[in-house]
Amino acid sequence: MYIADRYENTDRKDIENFIAENSFGILVNQTEGKLWATHIPLELDLNEKGEQVLYGHISKENPQWKGFAENDQVLAIFSGPHAYISSSWYDFENVPTWNYSAVHIYGTVKIIDGQAEIAHLTKLVDKYEAHSENPVSVGKFSKKTMMQTRGIVTFEIAIQQIQAVRKLSQNRDEKNFNSIITELEKLSDPNAKAVAADMRKCPFSK
Template sequence: MYLPAAFRQDDLAELHRQIVDSRLATLVSHAADGLQASHLPLLLVPEEGPFGTLYGHFARANPHGRVLAEGGSALAVFSGPDAYVSPSWYPAKAEHGKVVPTWNYIAVHAQGRAEVFDEPARLLDLLARLSDRHEAGRAQPWALGDAPREYIDAMLRAIVGFALPIERLEGKWKLGQNRSAADRQGVRDGLGASTDARDRELAQRMNHPS
C-alpha cells in the first residue's frame, strides 16, 4: 500500500480497532491461474502473535481454500469509512484556486501465510466465536446450539477454516493531514453537513485522526 508518512497509522490498538469495526474483509491470494479474492467476516485474536491472528472459513468448494493450503502469502484488506472531498470546501480555493478533488479514507492491510484446518471441534469453536460476536447486542441472540446438532455437523463438513498469523500490518488514515488546519476544518464542515451517513462518519473520524 502506498503509504506517505503523513497518513501512516502505527498504533496497534487503533489498527486492531479498525479490523474489528470492518465487518467484512477482502482476502486476496495469488494462485497459479491468477489472483483469488474472497469477501469474508474475519475474527481477530489480538493476543496471538506480535500483530494478532485472523481466523475465518471458506466453503469447501471455494478454490481459495486450496490456494491458502499451498502456503502462499495472503492479504486481508479492511476498509473503514471513506468520502469524496470537494475542493469547494477548502478556504484555499478562494485564495488561489489551486485545489483539486480527492478522497479521504481509512484502510488496514494485514499480510501473512495461513494454516488451513478442518477439524470439527476447531471449526465449531470458530463458528461459535464468530456468531457470538455478530449476535452480541441482539435482544434474542442466535447461538449454534439453537440448530440441530446433526445439521451443524453437516455444515462443518462443507467448510474449511484457516488461521492467518499477521506478519505485516499497515494502516492508512488519509484524513487531510497534509492540508492546512483551515482546509481540514472546511472538509469536516462539508462532510458533517452531508445527508450521507458515510460522509458524516468520516467527518467524525477526522476529529480524532489517531
Template sequence: MYQRDSYKKRDKKYIYKFIKAHPFATFVLKGERLLATHIPVLIEGNEDDFLLYAHIAYNSEQYQYLKDGAEALMIFQGAHGYVSSSWYKDTDISTWDYSAVHVNVTLKLQTNQELEESLEKLVAHFEKDQKNPVFYKDLPKKMLQDHLPLITGFWCEPVKIEAIAKLHQGFEKDDLKSVTKHLQESGDPVNLQLKKDIEKENKMS
C-alpha cells in the same frame, strides 16, 4: 500499499482496534490468478501478538489454494469518501479520504474442532447485541452437521502489517471545518463516519 509518511499508522493499539472495528475484510490469495473473497475475519490475542481467523466455502475458487504455509493478504477498510476542491477556501485538488490496514499472512488450516470453536465465537461476536440473539449452539444440530462439511476454517499469522489513515492531516482549520461540514450535510452514513474519523485524527473539538 502506497503510504505517504504523514499518513502511516505504526501504533499497534490503533491497528488492533481498527481490525476489530472493521471485521469484514477482503481476502486475497494467489491461484492461477489473483483471487479475492469478502469475508468476516476476527482477531484473537492482543495488540502485540495476534492471529486472524476466518472460513470460506469448499466451492470457493480459493479453496484449492488454501494450504498450510500459503501466503495471503487481508485488507481491512474504514470509512472513505470524495472530498471536493470546492469545499476549500483556496483552489486545491479534489481528493479521497480513507483508512485501511493491510495484513500479509501465512495460512494454517483449522481442525474440525477449531472450526466449530471459531464459528461459535464468530456468531457470538455479531449476535451479542441483537434483541433476540441466536447463538451457534441454538441452531438445529442437523443444520450444523449438514453445514460444517461445506466450509473450511483457517488461521492467519501476520508477517507484515501496513496501516494508513489519509484524513486531511496538516490542513488549515477552516478547510477542515468546511470538509466535515459538507460530509455532515450529505447525510450519507459512510460520510458521517468519515467526518468523525477526520475530527478524531485532527483532534477537532
C-alpha cells in the same frame, strides 16, 4: 500498499479496533495461477499459542482454499468509511481528493479443523448475535445443523506485516481541515458523516 508518511497509522490498538469495527474484509491469494479474492468476515484473535492471528472461513465450493497448499501467502484487506473531498471547500485553489481509512494484513494461512474450528465459529456467531433479540448460539445447534460445517473450510492467518492508512486531510491547515469536516457533515451520505467523525478523532488535527 503505498502510504505517505503523514497518513500512516502505527497505533496498534487503533488498528485492532478498526479491524473489529470493519471486520467484513477481502481475502486475497493466488489460486489456479491467478489472483483470487473473497469477501468474508475475518476476526482478529489469539490462537492457542497466544499469538495474534486472523480467523475466517469460506465455502468448500470456493476454489480459493485449494490455493493455500500451493502458496500460503495471503493478503487480508479491511476498508473503513471513505468520502470525496471537494476542493471547493478550501480557501485556495487545489485539486479534489478522497479521504479514507484502510488496513492491509499480510500473512501465511493454514487450514484448521476440530475444536479450533468450532471455537472460531462460536466466537463469530456470538459477536454478531450480541444485539439480536433472540440470539442463536453454536453450542445450541443440533447435530443436523452442525453438519453444515462440513461445507466450509476454516483457516488461521499468521500475521507477518500490518499496513494501516488514515488519509484524513492531515496535510491541511486548521481552518481548511475544519471546513472539510463541516462540509462533510452537511451531506446525507453516511460515509461522509463517518469520515467527518474520524477526522474529529484524528490525532493529527489541531
